[in-house]
Amino acid sequence: MQTISPFLWFDNQAEEAARFYVSVFPNSELRSVSRYPDDMPGVGGTVMAASFALDGLEFQALNGGPQFPFTEAVSFFVRADTQPVIDDLWAKLTEGGEPGRCGWLKDRFGLSWQVVPPILGELLGDPDAQRSGRVMQAMLAMTRIDIEGLRAAYDGA
Template sequence: MSIQNSRIQPCLWFDDNLEEAAHFYTGIFPNSSIGHMSRYTDAGPGEPGTVMAGEFTLDGITFRGINGGPAFSFNEAISFSVSCKDQSEVDYYWDSLADGGEESVCGWLKDRFGLSWQIVPTRLYELVTDADPARAQAATKAMLGMRRIVVAELEAAVDAVT
């Protein structure tokens, strides 16, 4: 069963910027779109015309969102991981999602809305699970010293193992 046919979907709590976030994210990921946005009417409780809840799809995965106010905010306990085929993809997603946000370590960042992302080249998985424990350890150690994951630096660390 694919996630878009699943009864389980991520639902994100925004303060009051769900619509802005939906535009931001759909501008970054391919195969993305903004779905229905429910807006407050004169019946309240929000200002008429402002978004109450909505849906957006990122690379084929549908997210629900609500503008729930400032009671809750995102933290690192929940993150979304983006698997990247090469350094070019790593750089694209890192630069796009970190714009207005905050870089962290080991391929993690927070976007401008405070949502955490892991931008991970598939090559990292291959290197940290190398059959040679010394090579795997070298890749892991190199990764732990990085913010954005740089494939060439990982491979150089692994190649330096004798």
């Protein structure tokens, strides 16, 4: 078991979000759902929390109310090795959400994600400032990351 785990505060969608996320990522599972005690006014019997794992990373989710919405200050970085994986994750996570720039997006629950191929870091880290600069400019013009577009920029095409 992990020592540190992301803890997500939802208004009232913790179970729905957990079920959605485990459907998006392989090797994932909903581990538990707990409910508020029946004698709690206004929330008795409703879902209090959910525990789930996404590709082995354990998460906790709480229905705590609307006081603390998600912001882009915290996002989940998803390594996506191929364009089909990027495209699939992008389509699923932006459904009901909104695309951002440079591989960032918000899902329908307001949680921010970055769907990024490892080659982006490799190309941006090239010691040739012109090549890496072209890749940076290409990335800044993208919403969903396009690997071939990055390679073309790197090659000066």
